[in-house]
Structure formats: C-alpha cells, structure tokens
Amino acid sequence: MQNRLSERLKQLIVRNERVKRDPDAIGPDTDLINDLALDSMDIVNLLADLEEEFEIRIDVEETGLSIFEAFRNLEDFVSRQIGAGLPAKSAAEGGGGEG
Amino acid sequence: MDWLLRTMSGYADRPAMVVGESVYTYASMLDNCREWADTIREHGIRPGEVVSLEGDYSPSVCGAIMALLANRNIIVPLSDNVQHRHDELMDIAQADRSFVFGATGPEIRTYARSGHSGLLAEFIREDKPGLILFTSGTTGVPKAILHDFTRFVERYKTPRDTMRTLTFLLFDHIGGLNTMFHTLANGGTIVAPTSRTAAAICALIEKHRIELLPTSPSFLNLLLLSGAYGKYDLSSLRIITYGTEVMPDSILQAAYRTFPGIQLRQTYGLSELGILRAKSRASGSPWLKLGGEGVETRIVDGMLHIRSDTGMRGYLNAPSPFDEQGWFNTLDEVLTDGDYIRILGRRSDVINVGGRKVFPVEVEDVLLQMPEIADAAVRGEPNPLLGRVVAAVVNLHEPLDPKTLKARIRSFCTGKLENYQIPVKIEIRQEHLFTERYKKMRK
DSSP states (O other): OTTOHHHHHHHHHHHTOSSOOOGGGOOTTOOTTTTSOOOHHHHHHHHHHHHHHHTOOOOHHHHOGGGGTSHHHHHHHHHHHHGGGSOHHHHHTTTOOOO | OHHHHHHHHTTTTSEEEEETTEEEEHHHHHHHHHHHHHHHHHTTOOTTOEEEEESOSOHHHHHHHHHHHHTTOEEEEEOGGGGGGHHHHHHHHTOSEEEEEETTEEEEEEOOOOOOOHHHHHHHHTTOOEEEEEOOOSSSOOOEEEEEHHHHGGGGGSOOOOOEEEOOSOTTSHHHHHHHHHHHHTTOEEEEOSOOSHHHHHHHHHHHTOOEEEEOHHHHHHHHHHOGGGGSOOTTOOEEEEOSSOOOHHHHHHHHHHOTTSEEEEOEEETTTEEEEEEESSTTOSOEEEEOTTEEEEEETTEEEEEETTOOSEESSSOOOBOTTOOEEEEEEEEEETTEEEEEEEGGGOEEETTEEEOHHHHHHHHTTSTTEEEEEEEEEEETTTEEEEEEEEEESSOOOHHHHHHHHHHHHBTTBOGGGSOSEEEEOSSOSBOTTSOBOOO
16 A cells, blocks of 8 residues: 555655665664664654654654654554544554565 | 924925835825824824834825824834734833724724833933834843934934935835835835735836835745746846845855846844944845944954944833943854955854854755755754754755755765754755744744
C-alpha cells in the first residue's frame, strides 16, 4: 500500500537527515539518534513533520526521546496516536517486517 | 513655541500643508493657531492641563497643537488606530480634555480628574509645554513617554533643507511629529494623505510632486509588490527614508534597483529620545552613523546605548530607563564597523534556539528572496528540546500546498541560513503581516 505508515515515516526521517540514505536501510531496530546521527535540530524538524503529516500532537516532555531509540518505537507511537485515523492495515502493520 | 510661530510667520505666503484638494499657507496655519488660542481661552483651559488631540494631520490639528503648546499645555496626540484603547490611554496620560477632530468639526470634551500625580505633577509645576507619546507595543500596557517640549523642539532651531514631504507616518508617532515640526520650522510643505495604500501614496506623489517620502520597510515591500509605482509618475521623488523597524536587505536591494535615482536613507529614532541625525554609509546601505548635537552613542554587550540632551523626561507609568549617567539602553542589537553601526533587531525579538541567537530579520530576508513569498514574519515558538524554534508566517503570491511550501523553504534556505535558523513551522496567512502603522507584526 502506497501510504503504509512505515514508508511514510521513513520518508519523513530521510527528509530530515543530513546525510541522505536509502529508506530501506532503516530497520525496526534502527536508533534514529545514534545510528542515523539525527541531532536535536533534526529531531525538532522531524517532530514538526510528524505532527503535520499525521495531524497529531507529540509532547516530547511526556514521551521522552525513547520513541527515537528504535524505529519500531516511533512506528508504534505514531500508530497509537493516529488510531482509527489510519487505514487498519497500516496501523496493524505498525511494528513489523521492514528492513 | 514663540520662535516657531515667528519663524512660520516669515514664510507667510508659502504653502505649508496640502490636504485633499486644499492648500493652506503658513499665514492660514497661523490664523488657525490664533483661532485655537481664542477657543482655549473661552473654554478656560489653563496651562498645565493635559489635552489629547484625536485625529490626523490637518491645519486645524496643527493649529491646536501650536496653540496648546503656546499655552503651556501637555499634549497627547492620538491617531484613529488607537481608539480601541482610548480610555486606557487617557487614564495613563491623566488627560483633562480631548480635542476630537471628527468629520463634523472639532469637539472639546472635559474629563473629571482629581489632579495629576507622580512625574507628570512634578513637570506641571515647572510651567512648561509638554508632549506625551505612547510606546507602540502590540501587547501589554503601553508606556506613556513625557517630553519637555521646550527641549524637544530645540533640534528644529538649526535651519536645514526641507522638501515637499508626504506625512506618511501618523501624527502620534515620533517620526510623524518630526516630519511636521522639521518641515514647518524650515518653510517646507507637508502633504497629508487621507489613505495610506500604495496606490493612494503613489497618486499623491505624482499629483503634488512629492520630493521626500518618509516610510517603513513594510510599506516599501508593499509598494514594490503592488507594482503601483509603475502606474504613476514618481520622478519628483528625491529621497525615501525608512525607519521604525529593521530593513531586510532583500527589500532594500529591491528598492535600490527599482528606484535607482532616489536616495534611500535609513532613519533612527525612538519615542523616548526623538529622531537622531543618521547618515547612511551610501544610498541603499544598511550601515549608518548616528549623531547630532547633544547625542552620544556607545555599544554595551552588543546593544546600542544613547545619551541625548533632548531625551524624554521619563515614563509616566514605568520606572526610569536611564542609568545614573543618563544613558538609555535602546535594546537594539547592533554590529559595528568603525563609526558605522548596523541594526540587527530588538533584543526582545531575538529567538534563542538552543543557545544560538536568531534575528528574525535575517530569516525574513532569505524568505523574501523566494519567488513564492510576498511577505514573511518570523518569530520564536516554545520548544521542549531547544527552548525555542523558528516559526514563520508568510503571505504567498499564489496559493500553494503547505507541505510543498515547507519543502521548498527548507531547500531554498539550506546553504543560505544555518540549520537552526531555518523555520521549523510555517503558517500561510492571507492577511497582511504588518500593523496599521506599516510595522512588521511578529506576535
């Protein structure tokens, strides 16, 4: 499916990377901060993009940065946030199978 | 005041003011002043009373200003666009009377007050004419600035060149009052606009062969965007001055290219200190030298401090901002190059992104270079990771999808701005991004 959550997330992550990489190189365990070297400014931009793309609010003070420690954490988090707002298949696939 | 009235009487037959189709000579302005002096007597308005003047430039308003000052009153000019705060401002100024200049002619209103207090009461005991101006902050309580008019007017005693000048800045603005007193003291002509749209201003320039247009960067941007300048003959214009806010370089360069024969001069003034003499390094240069008689400048911690003989007496509703030696911190951050300074922006406008300073005008300058963007206002927004981040509100020439715009902004700004200066959030707005005074609205 074209708009699968994980693909959309990877596109947003790649958009905010200084060194662009193949989205397929991002796996469920990829640490966005350490493996992809996203700095605080990149994270801020990524958060703003996530909020706009999925029309959700992300309170980092509440979630902490653990959602960026593994790609699957972010995927789970966003999936929960958008809940019924996303096609069921994408939401259900949230945790798995990439990379 | 006497010397100004004497000086004006020497220009008797010259045109002093043009409003609509009517031209008023210096003699008729002085007649107006005498009529107001009679009215003031008839109404028993005593020296030391605080009187607001509500309206816009007209011979009657100018006559009332001069008659009140000659009667040693404290005047409070108020333009229409502060009418929503009228009662609050009148209370702060402790006003006793209002002269309201409406469509049906002037009306005098009297307010019940139990006397004056604080700095104002002290000043009134000195039996001098005064002037109260308000800071133009868009939030919070405006500060009332008290000037000793006898000191304020000193700067106009030195004869200088004058031109046919359009009173673009409102008459309750320090720049507007400066235009009025400078022109009248030197036998020039002021042309008062009834509308301040780009087309209306251009039409007046053509019709009255205006030579000097004092304006603001936001208005210059609007003028350039509107294309109105191409539809009128502006060949009489010799000088455009701009002040009141920091000029983005992109607008300055665009103005320089569009008006190659017109000098572009930066002005610098504060309601607290008056308009200072400023000399641009060259036409179209953002660097300027400040000075003038009785004016000293110094830079402390990157901010411009000024000491002036003609500064205000003080605020009526706030502590004195002067230090023990009389220095006033303008809170404007500046760069220096020899004797020249470049104003970067207000300290309060600086956005602290994770400890790094961002001046809104630097970002606006780059955004304004994008073909899609007509105007931009940059401000800080709270952010839990970095303290604050850069956010931009923009006007577009053509509708554009927000995501596409954001991607284009990031792409365009990369390499022109540091990563932390590039706006994280973008909002597209239809409404203008400047106030009624043509000053950038960043809140």
